[in-house]
Amino acid sequence: MGTMGIAPAQQETLLPGREEVRAVAVKVGQRGSLQTVWRSLSGLQDHQVLVQTLQLGIDATDRAVYEGNYGRPAAPDGSLVVGHEAVGRVIAVGRQVHALVAGMYVVPTVRRPCADPSCSPCRAGEPDYCRSGAYTERGLWGADGYLAEYFVEDAAYLVPLPPPLKALGILTEPASVVIKAMHQIDLFARRMRAWHPQRALVLGAGQIGLLATCFLRRRGWEVSVFDAVSEIDPKASLVQAIGARFLSADIYAVEQLPAVMGSPDLVVEATGVAPLAVEAAKAVGEDGVVLLLGVADQHQRFDLEAGALEKQLVLGNRIVCGSVSSSRGDFEEAIGWLSTVEAEHPGWLGSFIAKRIPLEEVAQAYRHQKGEIKRAVWLAD
Ligand SMILES: [Zn+2]
Numbered sequence: 001m002g003t004m005g006i007a008p009a010q011q012e013t014l015l016p017g018r019e020e021v022r023a024v025a026v027k028v029g030q031r032g033s034l035q036t037v038w039r040s041l042s043g044l045q046d047h048q049v050l051v052q053t054l055q056l057g058i059d060a061t062d063r064a065v066y067e068g069n070y071g072r073p074a075a076p077d078g079s080l081v082v083g084h085e086a087v088g089r090v091i092a093v094g095r096q097v098h099a100l101v102a103g104m105y106v107v108p109t110v111r112r113p114c115a116d117p118s119c120s121p122c123r124a125g126e127p128d129y130c131r132s133g134a135y136t137e138r139g140l141w142g143a144d145g146y147l148a149e150y151f152v153e154d155a156a157y158l159v160p161l162p163p164p165l166k167a168l169g170i171l172t173e174p175a176s177v178v179i180k181a182m183h184q185i186d187l188f189a190r191r192m193r194a195w196h197p198q199r200a201l202v203l204g205a206g207q208i209g210l211l212a213t214c215f216l217r218r219r220g221w222e223v224s225v226f227d228a229v230s231e232i233d234p235k236a237s238l239v240q241a242i243g244a245r246f247l248s249a250d251i252y253a254v255e256q257l258p259a260v261m262g263s264p265d266l267v268v269e270a271t272g273v274a275p276l277a278v279e280a281a282k283a284v285g286e287d288g289v290v291l292l293l294g295v296a297d298q299h300q301r302f303d304l305e306a307g308a309l310e311k312q313l314v315l316g317n318r319i320v321c322g323s324v325s326s327s328r329g330d331f332e333e334a335i336g337w338l339s340t341v342e343a344e345h346p347g348w349l350g351s352f353i354a355k356r357i358p359l360e361e362v363a364q365a366y367r368h369q370k371g372e373i374k375r376a377v378w379l380a381d
Helices: 008-014 060-066 163-189 207-218 234-241 252-263 274-281 306-315 328-344 359-366
Strands: 021-028 035-040 046-060 078-082 085-094 103-106 136-138 149-156 156-159 198-201 222-227 244-248 266-269 290-291 319-324 353-358 373-378
Touching: 021 359, 035 078, 035 244, 046 163, 060 359, 085 149, 085 163, 103 163, 103 274, 136 353, 156 163, 156 328, 163 207, 163 290, 163 319, 163 328, 198 252, 198 274, 207 222, 207 234, 207 266, 207 328, 222 252, 234 244, 234 252, 266 274, 274 290, 274 306, 306 353, 353 359, 359 373
Parallel strands: 198 222, 198 266, 222 244, 266 290, 290 319, 353 373
Antiparallel strands: 021 035, 021 078, 046 085, 046 149, 046 373, 085 103, 103 156
16 A cells, blocks of 8 residues: 555554555465465454454365465455464454453454345354355455454454463364354254264364364263374374274274274264265264264265165164354354363363464465374464
8 A cells, every 4th residue: 555645543553653564365276376465454443453463273274275276365366365263462443342452362253244135144143154155254265364464353253362272272263163063963962852972983183073072072972083194193192182082094994983983973074085974974873963074075076875875864863964164152162162171181282283383484384294283373472
């Protein structure tokens, strides 16, 4: 933004002495297009908040954006400022903002409602259930993300984070996705007078699989986790540290799992590998629930005995359910849940974050080494 005459007073107070802030963007669909860009911060509206980004987590979806395989631009030139798992500090608030004050830590939600007046979930503040498909997601889908020194957001989309959780706050978004999904189980339990599920199989020991495992263990479930890594991988230790069983693909085929662990009442699919989603539906026991949380490559094709699978689902009252994104309420619940888990298993959540990469070396944060759960970008203390 050029300086034409005297800048409005409101803009001058936004970030004294600075017209633009550093951000990191891709050209959507172009591998290797990650670059530093400069973005102007416009004046703060009454309901808005200026936030300094402190840390930002990188997950598998972010890596897909980085690789050019996912995302929708936020600007006409095809660019998108990346990043959706953020922790920030409130720097300034608009005149109508009363719930947040400068110095507080916050986590921003990700999905924003569509503009369709007939989309009742978006109108009711639950854009994660958007029916029009015209929603946006900051850092992923049609709206700039949080990998910037500062960002501006409506107070309604900022969830306060207690200071002791500052270093773990980037796990709020994935935890909120898991919490939303796990609430489906409570709904399905109500369909029967006596459903006493006890055994769960989790496919994939990434952050979603591990958080789901922890959620289920805290509720007393017996959990087995299946992953491609070996039994001596750090992921296996993370699974065992919370009392779950690790089953390596080095030793077991996915078809063998029900015989090895006992018929599961719940299968959580957290890999996004389409054949595994089908195996999840085959593996689940009578009256069981399959939760699909991974997003598969839509062009993947393979042979399937559809008749046998359909018969098994019907004759066993089995439920297959997909779940994506989360709402503000899920974020609030996730923050309380993370506090409890950290108190019960100190350091367990923190060990998800293998490396914190400074902004100057941001591309390193998109690398993924075997045995690592995730990397983060460190922007400020
Ligand atoms: Zn909508």
